[in-house]
Amino acid sequence: MTSKLSKIENLTLEDVMGDRFARYSKSIIQERALPDIRDGLKPVQRRILYAMNKDGNTYDKGFRKSAKSVGNVMGNFHPHGDSSIYEALVRMSQDWKVREPLIEMHGNNGSMDGDPPAAMRYTEARLSKIAGEMLRDIDQETVDWVLNFDDTEYEPTVLPARFPNLLVNGSTGISAGYATDIPPHNLGEVIDAILYLQKHPDASTDKLMEFVAGPDFPTGGIVQGLDGIRQAYETGHGRVVVRSKTEIKSIRGNKSQIVITEIPYEVNKAQLVKRIDEIRINKKIDGIAEVRDESDRDGLTIVVELKRDVDSNGILNYLFKNTDLQVSYTFNMVAINHMRPERVSLKTMLISYLEFQQELIKKRTIYDLKKAQDRQHIVQGLIKALSILDQVIKTIRASKNRKDARDNLVKAYEFSTVQADAIVALQLYRLTNTDVTQLEKEAADLAARIEADQLILIDDNELNRILAKELKQISKQFRQPRMTEIQAKVADLKISKTVTVPDEDVIVLVSQQGYLKRSSIRSYTASNGEENGLQDFDHPVFLAKVNTRDHLLMFTNKGNLIYRPVFEISDVRWKDTGEHLSQTVGLESDEMVIATYSFKSLKETGEFLIATDDGYIKRVAFESLTPGRTYKKHAFVYEKLKTPTAKVINVTYLPQPTDDMSVMLISHLGYALRFDLAEIPVNGARTTGVKSMNLSSDWVTNVQIVSEDQSVGLITQRGAFKKMKVSEVAPTSRARKGVLVLRELKNDPHRVVDFTVINQLDAPLVVYTDHSKEHDLLPNEFSNGGRYSNGSFVIDVNAEGQPISIQPKLLELIIN
Template sequence: MAGTKIQELTLEEVMSDRFGRYSKSIIQERALPDIRDGLKPVQRRILFAMNKDGNTYDKPFRKSAKAVGNVMGNFHPHGDSSIYEALNRMSQDWKVREPLIEMHGNNGSMDGDPPAAMRYTEARLSKIAGEMLRDIDKETVDMVLNFDDTEYEPTVLPAKFPNLLVNGATGISAGYATDIPPHNLGEVIDALLYLLDHPKTDLEHLMQFVKGPDFPTGGILQGIDGIKKAYETGRGRVVVRSKTSIEELRGNKQLIRVSEIPYEVNKAVLVKRIDELRLLKKVDGISEVRDESDRDGLSIAIELKRDVDAQGILNYLFKNTDLQVTYNFNMVAITHKRPEHVGLKTILSAYLEHQQDVITRRTKFDLDKALKRQQIVEGLIKALSILDQVIATIRASKNRKDARDNLVASYDFSETQADAIVALQLYRLTNTDVTALEKEAAQLAKNITGYKEILADPKALNKVLRKELREINKQYRNDRRTEIQAEITPLKISTKVMVPDEDVVVLVSRDGYLKRSGVRSYKASDPEDNGLKDEDYPIFTEKLSTLDHLFMFTNKGNLIYRPVHEITDARWKDTGEHISQTIGLADDEEIIATYAFNTLKAPGEFLIATDDGYIKRTVFKNLLPGRTYKSSAKIFEKLKSDQAKVVNVTYLPQPAKASVLLMSRFGFALRYDLAEVSINGARTIGVKSMNLSEGDSVVDLQLVNDDDTVALITQRGAFKKMPASEISVTSRARKGVLALHALKSKPHEIVDFIKLKDESSPLEVITDRRRLHDILPAEHPMNNRYSNGSFVIDTEVEGIPEMLRNKPTILTLS
């Protein structure tokens, strides 16, 4: 076609340009509030349209559908649902601090219930919304044509109160989001009055008036530093906590009463979440959760069981439900047609600037109107003084225009004055009082002087602004609802709150399987039928509480920690979980010692020995679990080489008077005072325990006294018991003395040794073929250290001994 201009553009250029325009549009004209009146375009259009339609607080309510249709048809060509949603939000007193819309009918609830359809509800502007629109008909704000150029709409409202801070704002646009919390109207006006008198004041002085947000739902706001940062930069983080109290009930029971919840938290979802925690037994001690809210206010009752830690449960709920939330300030508003992060002083200054502009425009309008009226009044006074001539002149004229021209020519009236005289109806002449006109003229002169002074002197203008702010303050001020606390209270949650105190049987196997079983499951099963593989065996079986703590030490120097309640709950006949499901173990890594504690503040220390001749003591608190205990083990012994292994870990609840006894594979035994072993940290090697010859290694460690008896087993299957006194106490890091009789052919080597607790209690030997062999020490004679004992195991049939231990006793549970 002739005249058609085709442009060749890349898709990238077209997309970039169009999206840029779209982004600018939704940032400026949809999602973000204006810093001056705190309104988004849809909200401004709703208020303006309802005001224009006379749908104000002093008139009867009208159907919401009428307001929505009016807004959509004249000013906001978008979906009716988005307009109705905005209308509703402005009426919800749990969302906005000072509702701008009054509504009859269901306008939603704190439980997230949707409002009734717009054909059912009725709405009108609230009284305070009238202050947003006051003087809009006095050319106080810029007006622009609407989308179809048929009507004018305001770009901003006069806003006689600081709506942006009072009602806050939330919105999401392209690249920008805003979250401005509601504030107390009285406090904000106090700050404005102070700023008006002290334009160079700092944030600290302004915060003496604006303490922080004031949510319509009340609650407790913690973190003054977060508020200060937000008021300075536009970004900040605070904690909002429910207002709660603990009530005493009969039967030694208690009840947590929630009377205020954090801003924008859905009450029904919150109650459901607390009840879920009760049902899932995530927290122990809640018997019932009830929503008892009524027309008198919000009330959630959390009834507790007998003799429970109410504060502990409350802390758990604060941490794990929306009874406590984090509120993030993100104060973004449109300033001079641009989105910006704004602080408190910027918002207050922009509002004052806007009000000064509104008052200036209004005063110009009033001045112009007063000057016009003054001219007419002067003309009427003059006309009344020569009334007969004026009437005669008008009667002699041909028409209205001729009458006006004759009055101007004959009596020196202005055209405006002549128009007013000609338009005067005859009946008005009968009651037109010159004194009334003179009084009006004097008043007009006074007003005109006042208007000119306001326009000429900023101080006079600020005086008017100050007076208007005080009037708003006097009429609409109300008490603060949100309590502000300077510090964020740390939440300490006792395990007893989260975990019911139950007795369980815990099993740990040599190969790394662990489980906890209920006492009933254990009693109903054969203790030997523990679900382990044939070649595996338990190294720890104890009746514990779910509140206890388990420390498992491996031969590779790793400590695995598990609270008992976190161990997999399985039937006694089941295998349980393998520790490598959460923590990786080496192929040849085994658990060599397991201890249970009822507190992580236990006293004492651990005595640790390695096969390559090192020993140390480490205090309990050095082995406390870290945050990553579930996925990684803690190192309790740093091994000097990859081949080295830990042979024993002994817990000493208090300083022991016993001596350390070590034996080596080649048959050497060394004994010295425990005091010679120094205390070292977790990630250390320790000190030299024994002077080993090449190829020799430490097989075990025991704490003994002179009256103790020790038993040992050799690789050839010989068993020997002897008094500990046979090994004299010397000093650390020596070679020691022989505890076996040296043979030139097939010499015996010590595999393991143990301190006998009771000679009548059987011992158990475990071989490399995972065979178990029982020995009754009472049946064997006492030997001296030069003896090799007596053969008890046929190594060709049962395998070579690997370990000697006290035979596990079967738990007898009452």
Template sequence: MSSGTNIEKLTLEDIMSDRFSRYSKSIIQERALPDVRDGLKPVQRRILYAMYKDGNTYDKGFRKSAKSVGNVMGNFHPHGDSSIYEALVRMSQEWKLRDPLIEMHGNNGSMDGDPAAAMRYTEARTSKIASEMLRDIDKDTVNWIPNFDDTEQEPVVLPSRFPNLLVNGATGISAGYATEIPPHNLGEVIDAVIYLQKHPDASLNDLMNFVKGPDFPTGGIIQGLDEIKKAYQTGRGRIVVRSKTAIEKLRGGKQLIRITEIPYEVNKLQLVKQIDEIRINKKIDGIAEVRDESDRNGLSIAIELKRDVDQKGIFNYLLKNTDLQITYNFNVVAIDKMCPKRLPLKSILSSYLEYQRLIVSNRTKYDLMVAKKREHIVDGLIKALSILDKVIETIRSSNNRKDASNNLVKAYDFSENQADSIVALQLYRLTNTDVTKLKAEKAELTHKITSFNRILDDPMKLDDVLKKELLSIKKEYGSERKTVIENEIENIKVSNKITIPDETTVVLVSHDGYLKRSSLRSYKASETDDCGLKEDDYPIFLKKLSTRDHLFMFTNKGHLIYRPIFEITDVKWKDTGEHISQTIGLDSDEQIIDIFDFKDLKANGMFVIATSDGYIKRTEFSKVIPGRTYRSHSLTYEKLKNANAKVIKVAYIENNNTDSEVVVISNIGMASRFMLNEVSINGPRTTGVKSIELRDEELVCNMALVHDNDVIGIITQRGSYKNMLVNEIPLTSRGRRGVQILTPLKRNSYEVIDFAKLSQFNEVHNPLRVYTSNSRMHDIVPDDHTISNRKSNGSMIIDISKEGNPQKITNIIL
């Protein structure tokens, strides 16, 4: 190891921090972000300058793109040729830039995402408007730095005689920064710059009188004026961009949606594919065919609809589920004074205006210097022609050109530049005509010098020059706005009639929590009892419903589970289906007790909810409409007061009808009957009011909504059953103790397990089914039993030693 070696001990953290900081600075300033002054990234700037330097401009013939790429890579941009070529191609794509800076012969890609042809096949040159980016670059208007190998000089920034950052926009990602600047209309931006010249204190509203919003090269419709204003105020914002469409009438009552403009940077091929996949997968019904009819005359996508379909509904669905409508996010980040900044609109315009004043000032200084130099030469020539004979004699007596120049300086007090010009003067110019021309040139130079000095001395004069040049550019290159701006973002609503086909299906929910839906074909092809459930499981809900209907499932722990019918797993009738706990967690002892189906979520009825600890309430349907998280979270519809309490019944009444009566029976046979209108209306997270007075260890076993002549069927723990008229229970007020409906015994008294209101069909009571602890089912024909009074304990129908203890009694689902 040499004695001159110096080893430093540094932590990995310090090394990585230092190296990454330098790397980040490099890619932020030298690669990914545009400069606020010319709106170009370094690679774009180098491409334009290299092509300008090589004479590869709009007024000359096209040259191979490979030659331009090679010049850029070899002289200014020591990176891969593919990245240079990609940047060159993008500057030529009229669907990416509002005013392309490169003209290209050959395949330069497409809106379908097709790549450009290889650089050896294409030809390129700078466009006419690109000449305005480079105009006056040779007049010391910008600063210069050595290139990567110190063999040439390159501009730090281009003169950019129009506001390219806003006109053509920019997109890029660097270390810790990203930028997304949309294109704008050239004429609007120039008008805003000119207004800001005269009104430096202009507000954002003033500037937005000129810059209405982005103007995308692909046209389209922008929605959200407030978001545009927010983006121009803060540098961040989100706007909605949607396609421009028209409806065409076809023969046979059919319609066609014609898309003529699509959102900025949307891949047309992928858009057509998205729409066609919706048609193929039948996510909506009504699309007959999707065709891309684009040609050299412009973009055109045809969506042919079937006869007599909801055209507006289909279009809304496509807006919401395809790239026919996108969200564009402003993130206006650019390099300003060597630092990356998020810039509002006024800051961009102010920085550009300040820069252009500097460009005009530097150019004027250069022109003034050139004019003064020429004036000095012209003064010398005029003086020489006034003493022409002496000048000729002095030159003839000199030894050589240099000696002649020196002699003229000594003899006649010419400057060295003047003497050199006199010596180089051709003989044919020694005429009176030339003297006249020189005097005229002298007068013109004097006028120019005076004019240049006025511009440099008077900021208003300088602004007048800048304004005139900007207006000239607007007149030459300005164009009509392509993108339409709408004030409000339309709230797109997609009807279920569009997204969900109206199909009849059989829905089943089991006691153990399994649910499924099956087609009518699968249901009819199977045995009714062969429903795929486990041996000890049974249906608690079985009904033919539309796929557009809604299902509300209430559990004994006060939780409401909601499912649109079309979201329930569609399986064969012989399959088990899905368990509700696959999506929503339930307690081990939690069960679904009541289920209701609705055509829509606009019902105006009420739920009547009763608990085992003697509480009851009414809750409006509108208060339990599910939220966005219904798939994974249940809604609480009842607040239980203690851990042992549970909901024992949920009933539904249409149109808030309160003519019904309420019957509540406890396990020891105490029954109370009162009017439903005595039950107060409460929200979902409440307990309710007292339904019956309970005593120690007493629980409510069930509740029913009844009328005076209704009959209820009661099952006891000993397996006895009886029919009883509701009016056997006196009508009293809510919260009373009630009356006994079983005769008490000294030993082994009867207890009510459950009861059900009998339903009728053609004046015959439907059968009942009792479920026992041994997973047995015992069917009861109510009409086989007489109606008993409230003192009767019923007749024995279940042998509990063999069938098990009764657990529940329900009307049989037919």
């Protein structure tokens, strides 16, 4: 009992967890996820290649069931799940994932669309020809060996890798605390760089990049960003852009199509096509008619057919930016170097591979030398025996048995034990003059071979010559043209709004209280234009059919201008209220929208006429009110108000202002003033303007652009409506008091609340009251009154409330 208790240790959880996690991390770093810098293989890949080679499953033999290879690997070398082994085997056969496939496979080995491979009982596999170069010289004591998991046989710790597999096929993996992303490269380019580095050990990264231009993905494509490649090759970490190879082709009917023939590395083709089609279906951009995957056994082809007369380059740029037609690839070149994970540069990789191959050739040479020397020793013994053949035969015949004969030969003629064994085993037919000649020739060949091997071991130049020769042979045999194009700069993707915004007519409503919405024409017509979703105390100030590419300018009575492209307005049902402007720009509680205009572009000409109730007026050029970058969060000040209580009463857009236009103002006490537009100077946005009217304790109710032959309609606080000709107010100068247009009463006199221009006698006017009531008027039902009349009572203020404004009624839109 005491002996058992003595084995219990008191350890803190921190120490136990730290120790166990460190062991686990080391295991998955070295034994699962990261490649060795020498052969570029993870343990499972190395075991697959070795087991298949050992089993004779090579390129020059027939295919065998994948299940046999997987079972062989799992049973002898890799005690993990068969699915992970099969997955690794399949990946090494996929020519869209590895630049030089190490496995050849018959059957379904997956696809670029992300389709899974067939089960391993259906597929057949064998090593590819180039995989033979990974295993060449493995039986010549060139690599170290360790016992497998159950100590029944040995497995190599690294493969000879007679070509630089780590760079050629790349690697990707995630382990504990480390991840690796090494892109594939061109075999010929990498070997050229190694050969140059062999002669110039101090070569710079820039010099090596003259040979290794950049990644060479098996899927082709275009890599942009030499600076990112250079940084990656210097530090092991860098970022480049990989884009598809595309071409815009013209087709019949003034149409065009984007033809995609190469896509970025490790992009799922089916998902890419689906994403492009979703953009078409959801109308994220206007102009895509159809998306087709026309890939076949001859190669990849995706066709994006466009509509007539569209910006094909703009659509292509949008697809580059918003789909996997263009992706960023981040180099993170981590590999196991001297048993430790390390982020390595291009030069470090090449040097490590070069040193590994030099060491490998030394080991192979030592093995060959020993073998040649052993054979030379035997051949020398045989030649000596044939020169004294009669004595040798006599000695053998006099011996009791084979062992005795061997011992007698060693004792009598000073043969070594090995030589004596070879002599005793010599067959009679070889005791001819011909055989002597062959032995002498073999001895000469062996002597030459031994001399050559010894030269390799003592002369580094000879060793490097042999290595260079073998690398050149591999390059000559397996070199392929580069598939990926390298471009120095990352292209700037400029996307026009005409591409990103669909060309669609919609209905837009802006209310006085600041509610804003757009609805489809279908939703609007379904509700017959009624039930607009506004509250009782609110009413529209703008209701129009506009295009999604139009621009909306909304002016508030506090001097703030709010800009919104129509396509950015929330698309809701016509019966919904919509969004409130304060959700984005922040309006004051008593701030109201007084005017809204829509424009086809922000490069319009013309001016805005702006007037305040405290008697200021100005003209502002359209270009002075164009929005800035922060329009989504902040309103733009278009009028600097003199006092906190002052407010803007009207904003009128003048597309083609002329100096002889007439401006008319009417004050609350009933004074009217008319003067030419020329008297108002053009000012900037953040200004107050000039004096419009001479006021004392009065204020301006409204300002209108009028003509001599028009009439205006006034509404008073007592509910009286008066129609009056503009000509009743003679034109004069700005900043005067004006003339009285009401008859003054001693008791409860009339006061002007608002006035408007009557453009059409049969077009109704609407009066809004403070009881949230609307009262419609038809101007042709009223006769023109004189300057000193107070009009006709049209509203019962006790029942409907006091009037607060009068304006032309926004009629229901007629949708064609």
